Amino acid sequence: MRASRLVRLLLLLQTRGHTTAARLAAELEVSVRTVYRDIEALSEAGVPIYCEQGRAGGVRLVDGYRTRLTGLTSEEADAVLLAGLPGAAADLGLGTVLATAQLKVLAALPPELRGRATRIADRVHIDAPGWFHRAEETPALAAVADALWADRRLRIRYGRKDKEAARTVDPLGLVLKAGTWYLVAAHGDEIRSYRVGRIAEVEPIEETFDRPPDFDLTAHWDTAAAEFARTMLRVRARLRVSAAHLFLLRSGNDPAAVTAALESAGQPDADGWVELTLPAESYEVLAHGILPLGEYAEVLEPPQLRARMATIADRMRARYVD
Incomplete structure (x- = not known):
């Protein structure tokens, strides 16, 4: 051990x-x-x-020291072809480098492991973005990545066209979330996330910075993403839902909201229905998230959401009744 x-x-x-x-x-x-x-x-x-x-x-x-303990187990050899996302590597300008590295690793493997790893690559394809995801243009990504590798400061102009801000940041990491690239960077004493597709202009600065030795990109992102999801889900509705149709919640609601709703669900009553609390960004988002449940859900509160659902139902009925 x-x-x-x-x-x-x-x-x-x-x-x-x-x-x-x-x-x-x-x-x-x-x-x-x-x-x-x-x-x-x-x-x-x-x-x-x-x-x-x-x-x-x-x-x-000590600089230059290399161990010869580089043997791979069969499971590690399997992971070589699964670990990289070719699309992400291509976005960063590393597509050819990744392919070359994989070939070098394969060439170094014993014949029995080489064949196993190749079979894995032939049988598994990773397509990370969700369905109907339109690739976001990220013209600043290559320059951001170059600065990230070299620990160089960046001057960026960021935001939507009607509201942009200029700032100097220390790039700490890049995250690919559901097909969208984010830059995690320090600005003063604050670490923030910037959507790379919204970086309108990027200017590398020759000045370097000392990367925080204790910074853990994965841990930071997990914490920030959880906090973002929590703050985005600002309103709540109390629902009564058919337990047999709870799966329909996933059709029009945020995954974090669905998880919270299912965790809040009580035991089914005599009719097989449960009460739960569904969070969302707004009551309008809630209304459209509840619609896929059709007759299998009832809004108990708040009153304004019940009224909104009634209005939607009346308009739908008017379209179908002569």
Whole structure:
């Protein structure tokens, strides 16, 4: 168990070059104290590993050191062809690089693993964006990515045409969410997300910045996305819904809203109906999200939403009754 962890720690450092003991502890699912013990064990074994103190400190290997522990298990070989999203790589100008890297990895595999990995690639295709998703134009993406790789500051003009703002940011990461690119960047002491398609102009600055050593892009995005979903769902409706038709909630509502509604659902009554609370951005959004349930849902409150549903129902009836 410990030998496997030491190998993983070594490969993490070789891949990143520099990180913190706290981040290593989180990825290895051990305590920081255990990480320091492992670092000491590797050092005693002759691995040129050392720790630096201070704000920009952390754990690193001596520059140029490479381990030969690069063997892949069959599961890891399977993942090689699944890990990359070709569309995303192409957006970043790395399509050819990704294809070349995959070929190099395949060429380095033993014959039995090479055949297995190739079969996986031939049988699995990842299409990340949702249905009917129109690709957003992102002319600024390449310049943003170049600055991101080099830790260079960016001056951007951002927003819609009628309301744009200029600011200087430190690019910390790029996130591809449901086919849409977002730049995660620091502006002063605040870390914000910017939709790349809304960056009207980008100007790389030769000035570099020190990337926060403890910044974890995945953790930051997960937290920010959850908060965004929570703040967007500002209004709520109390519904009575046929338990057998709860699946219809997914037809016209935000996934986060559906999850919250199902978690709030009580036990079915004698008629097989449940009461639940459905959140949304506005009452109009709620009305159209409830429509797919048809006769299998009733709005209990608020009164203004009941009135809106009645108006919609009257107009629909007028179109069908002579």
